[in-house]
Amino acid sequence: MHLISMHGLKTFFKMGVFFLVLSGCTTNLATGEKQFTAFMPAEQEAKIGAENHQAILDEFGYYEGATIQAYVNNIGQKIAKHTERDDVKYTFTVVDSPVVNAFAVPGGYIYISRGLMALANDEAELASVIGHEIGHITARHSAQQQSQGVLANLGLAALSIATDAPAALGQAASLGADLYLKSYSRKHEHQADELGIRYLYRAGYNPSASAEFLEQLEAEGNLNALIEGKNANAVPEYFSTHPITTDRIDRTIQLAANYPLQSTDDKKVTYFSTIDGIVYGESPRNGYVRGQDFIHTELGFKFSFPEGYKISNLPTQVVGQSSNSVMVFDGAKKEAGQSIQDYLINVWLKNRSDYAVPETITVNGMPAVTTSFSALASGKTRTTRIIAIAFDNTQVYRFAIQTANPPPATILTDLKRATYSFKKLSAAEKAQYKPKRIKVFAAKAGDTVASLAARIPFDDHKEQRFRVLNGLSARDTIQPNKLYKTIVE
Ligand SMILES: [Zn+2]
Numbered sequence: 001m002h003l004i005s006m007h008g009l010k011t012f013f014k015m016g017v018f019f020l021v022l023s024g025c026t027t028n029l030a031t032g033e034k035q036f037t038a039f040m041p042a043e044q045e046a047k048i049g050a051e052n053h054q055a056i057l058d059e060f061g062y063y064e065g066a067t068i069q070a071y072v073n074n075i076g077q078k079i080a081k082h083t084e085r086d087d088v089k090y091t092f093t094v095v096d097s098p099v100v101n102a103f104a105v106p107g108g109y110i111y112i113s114r115g116l117m118a119l120a121n122d123e124a125e126l127a128s129v130i131g132h133e134i135g136h137i138t139a140r141h142s143a144q145q146q147s148q149g150v151l152a153n154l155g156l157a158a159l160s161i162a163t164d165a166p167a168a169l170g171q172a173a174s175l176g177a178d179l180y181l182k183s184y185s186r187k188h189e190h191q192a193d194e195l196g197i198r199y200l201y202r203a204g205y206n207p208s209a210s211a212e213f214l215e216q217l218e219a220e221g222n223l224n225a226l227i228e229g230k231n232a233n234a235v236p237e238y239f240s241t242h243p244i245t246t247d248r249i250d251r252t253i254q255l256a257a258n259y260p261l262q263s264t265d266d267k268k269v270t271y272f273s274t275i276d277g278i279v280y281g282e283s284p285r286n287g288y289v290r291g292q293d294f295i296h297t298e299l300g301f302k303f304s305f306p307e308g309y310k311i312s313n314l315p316t317q318v319v320g321q322s323s324n325s326v327m328v329f330d331g332a333k334k335e336a337g338q339s340i341q342d343y344l345i346n347v348w349l350k351n352r353s354d355y356a357v358p359e360t361i362t363v364n365g366m367p368a369v370t371t372s373f374s375a376l377a378s379g380k381t382r383t384t385r386i387i388a389i390a391f392d393n394t395q396v397y398r399f400a401i402q403t404a405n406p407p408p409a410t411i412l413t414d415l416k417r418a419t420y421s422f423k424k425l426s427a428a429e430k431a432q433y434k435p436k437r438i439k440v441f442a443a444k445a446g447d448t449v450a451s452l453a454a455r456i457p458f459d460d461h462k463e464q465r466f467r468v469l470n471g472l473s474a475r476d477t478i479q480p481n482k483l484y485k486t487i488v489e
Contacts, residue, residue, distance in 0.1 A: 031139045031191060042087035049107020053091070056111060059315055061096030061285050063114045068094055071274045072112055075123065076130050080108075082202035083138045083195075090137075092130065097315075098281050100220055104133040106140075118280050118438050118485070119220055121471040123267035124209030128200055132210070135195030141188045189248065197255045206266060207256035214249045216471050223468045227461055272483050276440040280487050282313065283435045289313050290433075294329070297430040301397065303329070303422040306414035320418075325403040325411055327418065332388075332396045340390040344369045348388060348398070363389050364423040374405055381405045385412075387419050397422065439488045445480045452478065457489040 063069065076092035088108040095101075097113040104110045110133045112126070120126045184192070193210065201207045282288045287296035289311050295302045305311055305327065309320035317330040334343040344358055355373040362368060368389040374381050383406065387399040399419045403411050436457060443452070453466035467474070470484050478484070 028138075028140055031195075042085075045106040046089065046108070049091075049105050049109045052105060053093075053109055056105065056109070057093070057095070060111065060113070061283075063094040063096040063279075065094065065278065068114075068117065068274055068278065072117075072126070072130075075127055076110060076134075079127060079131050079199050079203045080134055082199045083134055085138045088137060090134070096279070096283055096285055098279075098283070098286065100217065102129045102133050104136045106137070108137060110134065110137070114278055115280075117275050118278055119216060119469070120213060120271070121216065121268065121485075122209070123271040124200070124205045125213040125216065125266070126271065127203065127205045128196060128210040128213050131196030131199040131203075132192045133196075134199055135192035136184070136188070138195060139188070139191050141184060141192065190251065193248065193252050194255055197252065197259070201259045201262070204262065206261065206264065207259045208253070208261075209266060210256060211249055211252040212471070214252055216468075218249065219468045219471070223461065223464050226464065268483065272440045272485070275438055275485075278438045280436045280438050284433075286313060287318070288433055288435075289318075294318050295425070295433055297425065297433050299331070300425050300430065301391070301422060302425055302429070304418060306418050322411075325401060325407075325415070327399060327401045327415060329397070329399055332398055333394050334390070334396050336393045340367050340369045340388055340396070343390075343396060344371065344386075344388050348386070361387075363387075363420055366390055366422075366424075370419075383407050385415065389422060391424075434489065436487050436489050439486050440483055441486060443478045443480050443482055443484055447478045447480070449476075449478060452484065452486060456487045458487070 072094050073092045076090055080088075080090040090108040090110065092110050092112065094117060095111050095113050098115045099113055100115045100119050101113040102111065102116055110130065112129065116129065117126070120129070197207045197210050200210060284296075284298045287294060287299070292305045292307060292309065292311070293302060294305065294311065294313070305320040306322070309322050309327065312319045312321075317328055319329075320327040332348070334340070334347065338347075341358060341360060349355060349371070352373065354375075355371045358369050358371040360367070360369055366389050368387055370385065370387040372383060372385040374383050376382075382402050382404065385399075385401045385403075385407075387401075389397045389399075391397050399422075401415050401419075403415075449463055449466060449472065453462040456462055456466060458465055466472075466486070467476070469487070
């Protein structure tokens with residue numbers, strides 16, 4: 001999680017409304033189809049894209065790495081020259097997200113996550129993703145659907161900030177970590193694949209890179225399924241927006257076969273030297289989940305979830321779920337000089353009156369206030385306990401915990417302990433936590449998958465993780481002097 005500006009969110013909601021009222025009918029130059037779906041003139045697309053670019057960056061974070069940003073932008077601009085639409089000015093941005101993801105927003109704004117950068121194994125694979133996303137833009141794939149997708153993604157955060165806790169908690173409980181962008185239709189995916197391969201070929205890449213990267217994504221999905229339950233943060237976001245099926249991979253192979261082989265250089269060496277050192281997994285901006293602890297060195301705090309809670313580190317909140325309760329943590333702002341009690345009553349709970357008399361407490365030296373109320377959620381009465389902690393003059397951190405009604409005593413004890421574990425980090429404590437990074441190396445004679453995988457800083461599935469990271473099948477062996485990726489702490 002990180003702090004998010006309400007300004008950005010509001011802009012998004014405006015965008016959603018805007019898309020719904022526009023409609024038109026023209027022939028699309030990329031697909032040759034007549035389009036009747038909601039869409040708008042290019043200038044308006046550009047305006048909306050630009051307005052929302054900052055909101056996307058607030059949500060996902062700009063990846064601080066001038067070399068990587070310039071590299072991705074260069075590849076993107078090179079591919080974009082070969083499209084049918086010259087009315088779009090493209091902007092390519094690497095976002096600071098650990099999940100494997102790429103998405104396009106009308107107006108030519110294309111975003112690639114650093115998680116995807118870490119997964120790809122050469123420049124052609126990255127180019128295939130960029131080509132596919134450009135395909136969604138040139139084909140004008142449902143601006144409406146995309147904007148709704150982004151809205152859905154931000155919806156929980158917005159609800160939670162507006163809390164009215166029960167609605168937010170109900171959402172969090174039912175959606176959990178699966179709260180991601182809306183999917184494109186199968187038809188649109190096929191069309192974007194087709195256009196992407198066309199642009200890939202025109203830009204001088206081997207079009208078979210498209211199927212290779214889809215296979216890489218499929219392997220990543222299988223690995224995540226294997227790990228699932230142990231690390232809820234590893235949600236393969238790309239799959240929920242761009243569904244991958246065997247049929248889609250087969251089709252991509254066939255589409256690529258229509259083009260003559262033109263390049264055997266997939267620019268692996270250039271690609272690897274560019275991503276060497278890229279942050280892998282959670283960053284200081286996202287905060288770290290370590291066991292049951294959540295640590296945010298940038299914001300300067302730490303707390304622990306009770307044992308057995310599955311933790312999801314979402315962009316604007318951290319959610320812990322057990323079989324019978326859900327605990328949502330987030331941040332908010334109060335007026336300077338406003339007491340935490342006043343904040344609770346007049347800001348957080350301004351739309352409620354059915355809560356118990358707020359109780360003033362102290363959490364590791366910080367003034368805090370807590371209350372509870374009961375409300376219906378999914379047809380059952382649930383108890384919600386909320387706690388607001390004054391971190392400093394304006395920053396508030398909040399816990400909202402929803403349990404069965406009446407809450408079992410053991411759960412209450414666990415949750416109370418969790419909220420009281422919230423503390424500020426000292427400079428020395430902050431320095432203890434560092435992100436993992438990708439490191440590129442040349443294999444030596446005698447290296448094996450097992451020997452190399454043994455060194456990666458994970459406790460489980462080391463070999464599978466190493467194989468997937470490097471696009472190795474179960475039979476592939478290590479070739480001396482070839483370049484590989486590993487993860488270092
Ligand atoms: Zn797609």
